[in-house]
Amino acid sequence: MNLEINPGTSESVFRDLSQWITHAAVMALPHYDLPDRFSVDIIRKEPLVLLSRQDAGKTRRERLEKNPYIRFDSKSWAETGAAKFLQDEGIQIEPCYDIDALEPIGKLVQEGMGVSLVPYWAGLDLDAANLKVDVIRNERYCRKIALVTPKDTTRPHAVQALKAALLSDSLV
Secondary structure, eight states, X not given: OOOOOOOOOHHHHHHHHHTTSOSOEEEEOOSSOOOTTEEEEEEEEEXXXXXXXXXXXXXXXXXXXXXXXXXXXTTSGGXXXXXXXXXXXXXXXXXXXXXXOHHHHHHHHHTTSOBEEEEOXXXXXTTOTTEEEEEEOOGGGOEEEEEEEETTOSOHHHHXXXXXXXXXXXXX
């Protein structure tokens, strides 16, 4: 089996999958159900976290309302967890920054440039100086990373091998 990995946004890799350009996609799931012609296998669930500096405020609300808000790309399918959380909590804030990568958001928060609601991604440095990570323990706001494949794939053995490899170490 020859595996080719193509990076992109969840929206772009799903578009490639829908147009039969790729046979499988590992992506963040959107806030809506995918069409029935696709199989979805959850690989990982990433809870929403509030990133702030240690001195940014006492409560979640205070940290979000009294500091510049760094929003994870508003067009990203994964951003919907933060938007839902803010809506459910009745918190209305305008972002000062809109950034499409998680690592720079973590660094900006560390440097005191603001606070952010982001998925708890695998590369988050929990031991970073001055960084407070407040996990929001409600699955409603989780980012779900999944293997998505067409149910009528032309490469069933390759898809099954990829699925077995990804799910054997699943972090669900």
